[in-house]
Amino acid sequence: MSRLVIVANRVPDPKEAGPTAGGLAVALKDALANRDSMYFGWSGKTAPQTGTEAALHRHGTTTYATIDLGHDDYKHFYQGFSNAALWPVLHYRLGIARFDRRDFAGYQRTNAAFAAALAPLLKPDDTIWIHDFHLFLMAAELRALGCKQRIGFFLHVPFPPRSVFNGLPHAEKLLEAMEAIDAIGMQTEDDSENLRAALIAVGKGDVALRVGAFAIGIDASGFAKLAAQRAEAKEVKRLRDSLAGRSLAIGIDRLDYTKGLPQRIAGFGAMLERFPRHRGKITFLQVAPVSRGDVAMYRALRRELDEGVGRINGQMAEPDWAPIRYITRAVPRPTLAGFMRMARIGLVTPLRDGMNLVAKEYVAAQDPADPGVLVLSRFAGAAVELDGALIVNPLDPDDIAEALDAAMDMPADERLDRWNRNWAKVKAVTASVWCRRFLSALEGTKDVADAGQAEAQPA
Ligand code: ADP
Numbered sequence: 001m002s003r004l005v006i007v008a009n010r011v012p013d014p015k016e017a018g019p020t021a022g023g024l025a026v027a028l029k030d031a032l033a034n035r036d037s038m039y040f041g042w043s044g045k046t047a048p049q050t051g052t053e054a055a056l057h058r059h060g061t062t063t064y065a066t067i068d069l070g071h072d073d074y075k076h077f078y079q080g081f082s083n084a085a086l087w088p089v090l091h092y093r094l095g096i097a098r099f100d101r102r103d104f105a106g107y108q109r110t111n112a113a114f115a116a117a118l119a120p121l122l123k124p125d126d127t128i129w130i131h132d133f134h135l136f137l138m139a140a141e142l143r144a145l146g147c148k149q150r151i152g153f154f155l156h157v158p159f160p161p162r163s164v165f166n167g168l169p170h171a172e173k174l175l176e177a178m179e180a181i182d183a184i185g186m187q188t189e190d191d192s193e194n195l196r197a198a199l200i201a202v203g204k205g206d207v208a209l210r211v212g213a214f215a216i217g218i219d220a221s222g223f224a225k226l227a228a229q230r231a232e233a234k235e236v237k238r239l240r241d242s243l244a245g246r247s248l249a250i251g252i253d254r255l256d257y258t259k260g261l262p263q264r265i266a267g268f269g270a271m272l273e274r275f276p277r278h279r280g281k282i283t284f285l286q287v288a289p290v291s292r293g294d295v296a297m298y299r300a301l302r303r304e305l306d307e308g309v310g311r312i313n314g315q316m317a318e319p320d321w322a323p324i325r326y327i328t329r330a331v332p333r334p335t336l337a338g339f340m341r342m343a344r345i346g347l348v349t350p351l352r353d354g355m356n357l358v359a360k361e362y363v364a365a366q367d368p369a370d371p372g373v374l375v376l377s378r379f380a381g382a383a384v385e386l387d388g389a390l391i392v393n394p395l396d397p398d399d400i401a402e403a404l405d406a407a408m409d410m411p412a413d414e415r416l417d418r419w420n421r422n423w424a425k426v427k428a429v430t431a432s433v434w435c436r437r438f439l440s441a442l443e444g445t446k447d448v449a450d451a452g453q454a455e456a457q458p459a
């Protein structure tokens with residue numbers, strides 16, 4: 001089997017996929033463990049200039065190859081074009097995107113620098129798999145350097161309708177650069193359709209044929225086992241004891257404006273207002289470690305949440321009960337798994353999300369004898385599969401309030417039936433199934449458009 005070269009801006013700590021790494025790192029762990037592989041990307045450090053030669057570390061079957069980002073590239077490539085322009089546009093938020101030509105120049109420069117540092121490390125029969133929106137231009141840069149290897153690309157985030165995407169300055173340049181890619185994976189069929197339409201509109205109908213939907217998954221049985229093991233762990237018991245018999249609702253997200261956190265908190269507040277019989281009977285724990293904290297919109301969100309949580313707690317709390325507990329520190333994954341298992345309700349209400357792995361993790365973490373209820377945004381990619389969830393419009397606090405009320409009162413047999421439906425889907429499309437499907441499309445054993453969609457229906 002040829003070597004697999006994964007390229008992503010964020011390279012996880014090989015010992016553990018840390019909380020800041022997000023869904024991408026978590027999903028790739030499996031693919032890397034089973035094959036001779038290289039993981040290439042940013043070291044997470046900054047330096048006066050972007051590195052030209054990667055630092056190499058071997059761990060198991062994987063060589064980690066990383067370069068530092070120059071201060072200027074960190075500012076314009078990472079904070080600027082990637083996180084202040086592309087991220088909001090791809091999540092349908094054209095109105096809050098910030099554009100600056102220096103940012104796009106930094107994006108081009110960094111994609112070229114990544115390609116130049118990777119090219120000398122490549123072997124002729126490597127399979128290269130580039131991930132996410134930071135690196136739309138990298139395949140074209142590799143081709144310009146003479147790389148002939150197969151190159152795949154996976155977009156972990158949504159792709160909006162072309163009328164939105166075209167609001168991005170240089171949108172055409174990104175689309176044209178996709179010519180260099182052999183197989184392009186998206187999370188859902190809607191995302192694929194949007195990208196195909198955008199490609200066709202710039203005369204790249206040939207590239208549109210290489211786009212397919214490949215829903216990403218988790219290590220379902222591994223996470224279920226972890227959650228069951230941690231159910232009696234010290235920190236989990238401490239949380240259970242502190243609830244004093246109350247139900248727990250849980251939210252776990254990077255502190256990101258796409259995750260719908262202010263709206264979720266408002267929805268929880270609306271539930272307590274409209275259905276006062278739940279007051280004092282439920283506690284909502286939101287874990288939201290700070291992410292991209294030096295980008296302006298993220299700082300503003302943090303202030304908004306501090307205020308929103310404070311307001312609801314101030315209005316509703318009793319001397320012995322606060323409705324919302326809010327933590328902006330990272331919590332170890334095993335502990336989170338135990339918390340999820342204990343939670344009667346999992347609140348996953350992003351305004352827009354490529355997939356949302358937390359939704360799948362919450363399902364996997366449940367006790368099959370007494371499962372909790374998933375309240376899920378219709379705008380998360382996961383909603384395509386998880387039809388056993390209570391599906392809500394995350395922009396409508398009353399919709400969230402009504403779903404919370406229904407979840408609180410849901411009889412055990414309905415909870416079980418809904419959970420069984422969700423668990424069947426989570427088990428069928430795991431992280432390794434996702435990898436296999438995409439790689440079989442990339443490595444030519446399957447047609448791209450068919451490989452994803454045709455198998456996306458669980459058995
Ligand atoms: P995104 O990729 O946008 O961050 P996902 O929900 O797809 O969103 O993936 C997030 C991943 O990071 C999940 O595996 C989740 O368990 C993990 N994660 C999120 N928040 C935390 C946290 N506070 N501590 C540890 N892991 C976290």
Ligand code: F6P
Pocket residue numbers: 010020021022023024132133156157291292
């Ligand atoms: O999964 C989406 C994603 O944007 C990843 O590409 C990224 O690594 C993760 O979220 C966390 O963001 P960041 O790398 O900016 O901390």
